[in-house]
Amino acid sequence: MRHLFSMLAAIAFVAAATPTVAHDYRAGDIEIGHPWTRATPPAAKVGGGYLELTNAGDTADRLLGGSSPVAARVEIHNMEMTDGIMKMRPVPEGVEIPAGETVNLAPGGYHLMLLELKKPITEGEMVPVTLEFEQAGAVDVELAAGPIGSTATGHGNATSSSHEGHE
Amino acid sequence: MMSGRVVGFIAAGVMAIVMTLAAFSIVIDSRRAPVLQSTGVATVGGPFTLVDTEGQEVTEKELLGKPSAVFFGFTFCPDVCPTTLFELTSLMEQLGSDADRINFVFISVDAGRDGPEEMKQYLTAFDERIIGLTGTEDQIDAVTQAYKVYYARVPVEGGDYTMDHTASVLLMDASGQFFGTMAYEEAPEVMLAKLKRLIDEG
Numbered sequence: 077m078r079h080l081f082s083m084l085a086a087i088a089f090v091a092a093a094t095p096t097v098a099h100d101y102r103a104g105d106i107e108i109g110h111p112w113t114r115a116t117p118p119a120a121k122v123g124g125g126y127l128e129l130t131n132a133g134d135t136a137d138r139l140l141g142g143s144s145p146v147a148a149r150v151e152i153h154n155m156e157m158t159d160g161i162m163k164m165r166p167v168p169e170g171v172e173i174p175a176g177e178t179v180n181l182a183p184g185g186y187h188l189m190l191l192e193l194k195k196p197i198t199e200g201e202m203v204p205v206t207l208e209f210e211q212a213g214a215v216d217v218e219l220a221a222g223p224i225g226s227t228a229t230g231h232g233n234a235t236s237s238s239h240e241g242h243e
Numbered sequence: 244m245m246s247g248r249v250v251g252f253i254a255a256g257v258m259a260i261v262m263t264l265a266a267f268s269i270v271i272d273s274r275r276a277p278v279l280q281s282t283g284v285a286t287v288g289g290p291f292t293l294v295d296t297e298g299q300e301v302t303e304k305e306l307l308g309k310p311s312a313v314f315f316g317f318t319f320c321p322d323v324c325p326t327t328l329f330e331l332t333s334l335m336e337q338l339g340s341d342a343d344r345i346n347f348v349f350i351s352v353d354a355g356r357d358g359p360e361e362m363k364q365y366l367t368a369f370d371e372r373i374i375g376l377t378g379t380e381d382q383i384d385a386v387t388q389a390y391k392v393y394y395a396r397v398p399v400e401g402g403d404y405t406m407d408h409t410a411s412v413l414l415m416d417a418s419g420q421f422f423g424t425m426a427y428e429e430a431p432e433v434m435l436a437k438l439k440r441l442i443d444e445g
Contacts, residue, residue: 114325115368116321116325116368117318117325117328117364117365117366117367117368117369118364118365118367118368119318119360119361119364119365120318120319120321120325120365121318121319121356122319122320122321123321124321124322155322155323157323157410157427157428160409160410160411160424160426160427161393161407161408161409161410162320162322162323162407162408162409162410162427163397163407164320164321164322164405164407165397165399165405166399166400168400183322183326184322187321187322189321190321191403223329224325224326224329224368224369225325225326225329225330225332225333
């Protein structure tokens with residue numbers, strides 16, 4: 077119930093705060109909640125992609141990576157902050173989504189990494205990405221691009237793509 | 244803790260390779276010598292030579308006379324770097340003209356990919372007062388050693404690489420002495436208070 081409420085709150089918030097409507101996708105048993113990204117500065121060659129994956133099925137699945145017409149490659153990377161040091165690594169084996177669980181790809185942790193961007197991502201743009209799941213297969217989604225500083229926790233004072241942002 | 248025996252083994256190992264390393268250690272010593280502090284106390288900050296977004300040489304002397312907020316990163320960084328620069332931009336907006344009383348500096352740790360032109364284009368997305376600096380690998384080694392900033396080039400599959408780096412913003416006073424830090428996770432209000440204190444006391 078609480079989860080439902082926060083989902084609704086997130087949807088209401090996102091719908092109110094962004095020009096793009098909250099959007100969800102489904103691939104087999106995997107529900108994909110509000111995929112988003114940030115606008116990138118000029119000359120930036122990389123962008124992050126964030127989304128919520130819920131496995132409604134009885135068997136674990138795995139997000140392996142993806143592809144996009146805007147980038148040469150789409151990979152899964154993990155970011156860690158250890159003693160104030162930022163470390164980011166590719167995760168070629170992907171992210172497991174255990175049966176019945178939700179996995180968040182969010183700033184500061186696992187995320188999609190759009191490498192070798194062909195042009196900068198602009199705010200308000202919908203970025204097409206095809207996600208590849210081990211079980212559920214391929215699914216096309218669109219990442220809604222928020223402003224450069226948008227994060228899931230409201231860090232950066234720009235919360236239009238946030239799930240828990242504050243005004 | 245290590246047992247005496249293990250320590251003994253390590254010592255023996257060290258002895259065994261010490262001859263091989265002798266030549267290298269002389270080289271390393273001669274390279275490291277200038278950054279050693281005679282006081283024995285680790286200091287943050289010091290001399291550097293880098294280039295700005297116009298390709299002009301910049302040294303630590305250009306930053307003296309007013310306090311500085313210095314952030315190390317790279318343009319191939321999808322998360323921490325743009326959000327920190329965006330955060331700084333927003334803080335500068337809140338400070339208004341007081342922001343002119345601090346040097347906001349973004350120093351690249353990625354000599355291989357961040358030239359003056361890449362830095363210039365990248366920074367157009369943020370407050371135009373942010374000073375972008377980059378340099379050769381040796382110059383970046385020197386400035387990160389002076390500022391006690393960690394960075395490492397980490398190869399990844401396919402011949403590509405990524406950079407690990409300290410994500411904190413270093414605050415320096417007008418004489419170039421260490422004043423404090425702003426951590427990545429800190430609330431914007433806390434950062435704003437620190438910058439105001441830096442203006443008043445730094």
